[in-house]
């Protein structure tokens with residue numbers, strides 16, 4: 001991979017390959033820029049288990065201290081725990097060191113605000129301007145920041161969730177849960193979290209060594225070991241987290257891996273079903289399954305869609321006072337706990353749903369409206385992307401389309417979303433229909449317009 005493609009500097013932070021593009025020099029400058037952006041203050045730093053994490057953490061902490069920030073070192077933490085802890089600690093922001101579901105040689109910095117939400121695009125732009133400008137705040141020896149280590153930050157996360165669910169009902173069911181943390185940040189806390197909910201836990205890949213045993217994206221093709229563990233141990237459910245533990249995928253008691261779209265759908269169904277009034281708001285991104293539209297119709301809730309990206313969904317949820325929301329790729333946002341994707345809230349709500357309804361996982365899935373989703377990535381230069389998207393807008397202008405993030409073509413029983421990736425020179429194309437054939441049909445049609453020489 002060439003060096004340009006292995007480094008991505010954007011409003012979402014910086015991401016690159018350790019030993020190639022993600023140098024301590026660059027990381028340190030980014031941290032100085034964030035310290036300058038915050039004009040000092042207190043910053044929480046947390047990381048996933050990647051073996052590069054310690055090197056990066058030291059580069060980041062040094063940059064923050066030089067700008068006069070005080071640093072709270074939270075050690076290895078799930079990203080949702082970092083987000084939740086920022087306001088709990090009264091910190092002014094946080095740096096999360098994780099490349100999430102990207103392969104293990106990658107790492108990244110993500111920046112969070114005082115409310116625990118990622119910087120939005122305007123704030124991200126402001127940080128980038130400081131980074132590129134190179135005029136960083138530097139304090140004298142009298143004002144250099146200090147570091148303190150804070151243990152047990154996850155306790156706050158756990159208690160925020162436990163306050164919002166019926167722990168006793170879950171405990172009584174004495175669930176057997178298999179768990180695949182991909183040896184990521186969840187490894188240190190998720191087994192304990194499940195045990196606190198009365199579960200017997202069958203861990204698979206829960207060693208916090210940062211060596212990922214499979215591709216870290218929590219999708220069915222990567223979690224076969226978890227499926228086996230469910231079957232072998234007669235577990236009621238299997239949970240798969242990605243390495244920063246914001247996303248969650250599920251395996252039924254039969255050992256069947258579910259599409260990650262179903263995680264959010266099952267949670268939305270449960271949360272809407274117990275809402276006291278109709279007209280509740282649900283916020284999801286444009287690429288999330290149509291199952292959510294059907295559920296909102298069923299419970300007379302209002303569905304609002306946003307461009308892709310957690311911060312878009314989270315800010316919209318906050319503004320609209322949404323009851324539940326998230327991103328289809330296993331990213332549940334339960335605002336009672338925090339405005340950010342959180343696999344722990346999702347685990348708790350799903351167990352509560354099974355316990356309260358007294359059903360098993362496959363029964364919960366059987367009640368869900370069914371759709372088939374197909375995802376593709378098409379290599380495409382940035383210039384070409386603009387041409388392609390413009391062409392598609394012209395082709396489909398007579399139909400129902402949404403052009404807030406690429407183009408989404410919406411028909412009665414099928415939709416397709418074509419958008420530039422935030423992280424690679426790739427056009428992401430997603431189509432979903434009542435069956436695979438209809439989704440493929442629309443995909444092929446779009447291909448004919450994209451592939452024009």
Ligand code: MG
Pocket residue numbers: 100101242243244245246247
């Ligand atoms: Mg993630």
